[in-house]
Amino acid sequence: MASDPMSVNSSAREPPAPPGSGADEPKYGGYTRFELELEFVQALGNPLYLNHLASRKLLSNPAFIAYLDYLQYWSRPPYLKYITYPGPTLKNLELLQQEKFRQDIISPDLVERLRLEGMKAGIDWHRESFPSTA
Amino acid sequence: MDKYLDTRFERVEKALATFIDSIAKYNPSEKLAEDLVAADRELAAGLKELERHQNNHARILQLRQETASLDQQTKDIIGGLWNMRKEVKSTPATQYPATGPKYQFTTHELLNYAKRISRTTLPPAHLLYNSEPSESQQAGGQGGQPMEIDSAAPTPMPGGGGGGTATAAGTPAASAAPTPAASGPSGPGPVTTTTAPFSQPPPPPSANQTALPEDFKPHINLLTGYQFHPWPTEDKVRMGGMAAYQSLVSRAVDPKGYDxxxxxxxxxxxxxxxxxxxxxxxxxxxxxxxxxxxxxxxxxxxxxxxxxxxxxxxGSISGPAAGxxxxxxxxxxxxxxxxxxxxxxxxxxxxxxxx
Incomplete structure (x- = not known):
């Protein structure tokens, strides 16, 4: 999906209806737009995936940037509550709105640091009772 | 008050003087004596009055002091309140984005969400609480092996040098059977050596249970090398709907409307x-x-x-011919x-x- 050829015009759309609001959603390969976009926005939480997107030159594609802007509806209700990886997803969605981050994420060093720090933070924030881990 | 007392003193003095005069003139008069007594009584009453006055004065002073201290206290309190108010007003409260809309949610929804994301945001317990102990466990495990040899070594000591070497050889072999076999022939047969083989076997099993060789541990631990990723891993991305979509596209099927x-x-x-x-x-x-x-x-x-x-x-002859x-x-x-x-x-x- 991410590799689809896109035109700038295709991104200006309304967010898909959340599940339960109407059963008559068109399906794309068996999935609704809601499901696909939810999956995609959460995949953005993975630094390696971002690097993959950058390596395919998508992060400099104006249409893709517009799509990233459009995806920000995930940071608002009623969509917010469907995100099961809230931290990295929303953080990266926010970072991806910045030109500099979109350019820098191509660097393997940055990806590796994001990966390690993200994994460490994912564990550390649960054990504030262990100050020695800081 | 002074005047009040002075008149009384003067009266007593005057009465006394006239009385003394009258005595000096050898003409004492009873009336004068009575005057003196009366003046004296008046003076005594005046003195009592003075005492009361002094007491009142002292009390007034005390009350004044009290009011002053209470005033001070009130002032302090008001000053404190003033400062407090200033501090409260200057305390930076959490800045909610004033422009951003606010969303209503219920506790039930919040708890539901927390329950749902716990699978993907909460690392497994062994990562949370064991990652440091595992290092110390490793250190303890490495320390445990020498300890095991140390504890085994003193046991054969009374038995003799032969028994000691047999145990040392038997422990790394991790089998109890060769230990008595090796120590049996080596022991010349005194009571100490016969007790030694019996006392030797029990420690090795217990030691073997607790101290598995370090290089075995990763193989029996199912969670070895488990990493917690707070985002969807590549596997998940590859197995999801986007991958299905991509595979349809690569099979030249229009995914739109295709289910x-x-x-x-x-x-x-x-x-x-x-x-x-x-x-x-x-x-x-x-x-x-x-x-x-x-x-x-x-x-x-x-x-x-x-x-x-x-x-x-x-076959029947009796049948009619016409039949x-x-x-x-x-x-x-x-x-x-x-x-x-x-x-x-x-x-x-x-x-x-x-x-």
């Missing part, structure tokens, strides 16, 4: 309809065959019966009918088929 489940269902339905039609055809054919078979059997039976009747009739042709005719007629019946049946079948 694999729907397709599957349709295919299945078609398959079922086809199967059902086939089965129905088979059933019809079988039915037809069965009917034809029955018909043939019936014909065979009738023919048999006719043959038997004819045989009976020809024979009639019977023959009837049998012929029956045969013809049966033949026609067969044909009728065929016709019927054809009709059925046409229906």
């Amino acid at each position: 694999p489940e729907e397709e599957e269902r349709r295919k299945k339905e078609e398959e079922e309809a086809r199967k059902e039609a086939e089965e129905r055809a088979i059933r019809e054919r079988e039915e037809e065959e069965r009917r034809m078979r029955e018909e043939r059997e019936r014909m065979a039976r009738e023919r048999e019966r006719a043959r038997r009747e004819e045989a009976e009739r020809s 024979a042709p009639a019977a023959a005719a009837s049998s012929a007629g029956g045969g013809g009918r049966s033949q026609f019946t067969f044909l009728d049946g065929m016709d019927d079948d054809d009709d059925d088929d046409e229906d």
